[in-house]
Amino acid sequence: MIKTLFRKTDLWIVLGFMIVYVTIFDAKLDFGGDNAGYYILGKSIITGQGYTDLHLPGANAANHFPPGYPVILSLMMTISDNFIFLKIINGLLFLFSLLILQRIFERMTQQKSIAWIALLFTLLNSHLLRSSTIIMSEIPFLFFSLAALSCLIKYTDEEFPFWRSKWFWSLIVLCAISYHIRTAGLALIAGVIFYLASRKKWKVVVSFASGVVLLSLPWFLRGKRLGGNSYLTQLIQNNPYRPEDGVLTISGWGDRILDNLFRYVNQEIPNGLFPNFEVFYSTEEPKGYLLYGLIILFFIIIGSIKMPKLKMMWLGYLLASAFIFLLWPSVWFGVRFMQPLIPFLLLSLVIGLSVSLKWIQIKYFGAFTPKSIYILVIIGLLPLSSLKTLRIESQYPVELEYANYFNIGRYAGNSIPESSIVCTVKPSLFYLHSSRTSSRIPSLIDKNDFILRLEELGITHVVVDQLGYSSVGRYLLPAIQEFPERFNLILQLPNPDTYLLEFIPRD
Helix, strand or coil, rough: CCHCCCCCCCHHHHHHHHHHHHHCCCCCCCCHHHHHHHHHHHHHHHHHCCCCCCCCCCCCEEEEEEEHHHHHHHHHHCCCCHHHHHHHHHHHHHHHHHHHHHHHHHHHHCCCHHHHHHHHHCCCCHHHHCCCCCCCCCHHHHHHHHHHHHHHHHHHHHHHHHHHHHHHHHHHHHHHHHHHCCCCCHHHHHHHHHHHHCCCCCCHHHHHHHHHHHHHHHHHHHHHHCCCHHHHHHHHHHHCCCCCEEEEEEEHHHHHHHHHHHHHHHHHHHHHCCCCCCCCCCCCCCHHHHHHHHHHHHHHHHHHHHHCCCCCHHHHHHHHHHHHHCCCCCCCCCCCCCCCHHHHHHHHHHHHHHHHHHHHHHHCCHHHHHHHHHHHHHHHCCCCCHHHHHHHHCCCCHHHHHHHHHHHHHHHHHHHHHHEEEEEEEEHHHHHHCEEEEEEECCCCHHHHHHHHHHHHHHEEEECCCCCHHHHHHHHHHHHCHHHHHHHEEEEEECCEEEEEEEECCH
């Protein structure tokens, strides 16, 4: 039994992972608010307070993040709630993902050398490595989605009816877990249905879909009772960060799809597969990446078409994911959303390059030599420079603007009443350092409406930071400048100037 689970070659994967992971591991807490939000939800579950946003006023029932990853965190917190421990758990899930990928890749390519090269690409991908060192849901989703695909493959290898297959029922459970970790798990479910339908397994399709729906129904009904899924609400807005811009029109949907398509080809795909193509979203779009993106996409298409085995499984997953990506608000940019697809995109790219090299050799040199595979190995080593960047970043101290923000939080935790409610740009991150209830800066242009909203929320303090988020300059500062008598300075930290202000309620 153990021999069927573990191979001798797995030791090379474990060794390679350990060398790379230790080299780039970053012990600092990620500055994104989402990882703090996940941590807080895990704490809420493990402390018996239900699935609630402990850091927000009223500690209402949470309805933004799916509960899958917080549940995983809460289970791990029974051992330790230390940030570094939870980061390492994500690292182990990435290692297990690599072990599963090796088996899936060998099955899809029918060629070990191609599978190993694609796995090397995946191991050295700095986006996946970075996600394996932070408390976020990308790597857990990758692990459970790969486990689901592995069960799908094992089920289709069997000859007896699906209701007798442990792999079929495991597939349903793992797909449901994946959906509860990330809403984008809908693409995985759609991909599985597409694959089963391509094999004309109609009863299996109905049984699988019914099983996933039943397992997902409680979360759906809970969300509906709480006012609907926040992701769906934000999906139809022009800009979720500026609700005053309204909702999309028909032409707006068309513009969004085209904008997303261009950005993925021009930025996300080149940078996602080859992080050396560094992207700065706050500046003018880097020139030349569109050509690289088109070339990479060309080979991915060839590789997907020429995939020796399980082609329909991959195509179903890819097309369903692409559909979601194109509809996503364009302000939600970055490689994060496509990370679960990166290993398979890399595999398709390697197959496309291999097929193309073989065609060129046969056409122009009359014979194919397997030694040309070394060219792919060299290409696979290109991401090493991005690993050096990760290594350097892991050794950096906390940036001054964040150090000031965290110090303001610690001061608030020691100096303002426990009943205080702080208005800040990163409520969950501030809560971790202050243990004080916090609320996001209201997205209200009108200064009077803004002040009224602070009063409605019961805000007692506000933080003016230098983290670079537009809500401070767009909403908070204009209200402070308009009504300076409503704000008293409590603490100012220099370089860069960061302020804690007391908000004075009306008499």
